[in-house]
Amino acid sequence: MEDQSELAPAVRSILSAARDRASEGRSGGVAVEPRDLRAAFDRAEADGRVPVIAEVKPTSPTTEGTREDDPVALAEGMVAGGAAALSVLTEPEHFGGSTDTLERVREAVDVPVLRKDFLVAESQLDAVESDVVLLIARFVGDDLPDLLAAARDRGFQVLVEVHDREELERALDAGATTIGVNNRDLAELVVDLGTFESVAPEVPDDVTLIAESGIGSPADVRRMRAAGADALLVGSAIMDGDVAANTRELVRTEAGEGADDESDADDESDTRDTTETPT
Numbered sequence: 001m002e003d004q005s006e007l008a009p010a011v012r013s014i015l016s017a018a019r020d021r022a023s024e025g026r027s028g029g030v031a032v033e034p035r036d037l038r039a040a041f042d043r044a045e046a047d048g049r050v051p052v053i054a055e056v057k058p059t060s061p062t063t064e065g066t067r068e069d070d071p072v073a074l075a076e077g078m079v080a081g082g083a084a085a086l087s088v089l090t091e092p093e094h095f096g097g098s099t100d101t102l103e104r105v106r107e108a109v110d111v112p113v114l115r116k117d118f119l120v121a122e123s124q125l126d127a128v129e130s131d132v133v134l135l136i137a138r139f140v141g142d143d144l145p146d147l148l149a150a151a152r153d154r155g156f157q158v159l160v161e162v163h164d165r166e167e168l169e170r171a172l173d174a175g176a177t178t179i180g181v182n183n184r185d186l187a188e189l190v191v192d193l194g195t196f197e198s199v200a201p202e203v204p205d206d207v208t209l210i211a212e213s214g215i216g217s218p219a220d221v222r223r224m225r226a227a228g229a230d231a232l233l234v235g236s237a238i239m240d241g242d243v244a245a246n247t248r249e250l251v252r253t254e255a256g257e258g259a260d261d262e263s264d265a266d267d268e269s270d271t272r273d274t275t276e277t278p279t
């Protein structure tokens, strides 16, 4: 694995906490019957919605304060706003997440739910059922093929997260079929939508490609879609304010051939501060 000193201190702390949780997991393991992520994206497209995975993220290392609302109510609002799928943080110490929250959310909605955590050991896959799990290429290093196989054995669909072309190559070599390009650099915690634009052209067409992080406005949605995103993963911009309205705004970006262009411009100046780069 890479030299950890290159990572932002907050990320190093998250990883060390993740290793301490490495023994978590139920004895006996999980056997998941997943809700199909690709089918959920296709349904959204057929319905004129941009496929968005909306993320329940109560807080993060660079977000001020914690959103205390019931995560189930937030999740239901996101689905009402048109989210094709949901992502739920289960990392407890830095993101205010829990496996219990994920279970409650997954029971309450019928869209696929991604477990968002920093998984580094196979046993962690058994902590809770979800439709999709995240593996971050940078953090799992050479264990990627084994963890991918272990996740699939349990029935999970797997989203492999990459940040550059070298990680993309590793993900493809390991057999990943759903790949997310994180626009946030985990070394600096800085967001640059150009990251997706530089990696996306290297991704084969049969891979489901997701643009992650830093997407805050209809203009950002258009930019990522133009660069080839099949779907978008959005946290902060949806969590800030009315989650249903925020989701709806992003999901409807392509409805009616840009008919909303003017109101988009107004909406972008509302509550969201696009200069912030929370994780």
Ligand SMILES: O=P(O)(O)OC[C@@H](O)[C@@H](O)c1c[nH]c2ccccc12
Pocket: 055, 057, 116, 117, 118, 136, 161, 182, 212, 213, 214, 215, 233, 234, 235, 236, 237, 278, 279
């Ligand atoms: O809040 P944002 O900028 O919309 O980002 C969401 C999501 O991409 C981000 O939370 C994320 C991407 N990869 C991660 C890995 C772990 C924790 C969090 C993440």
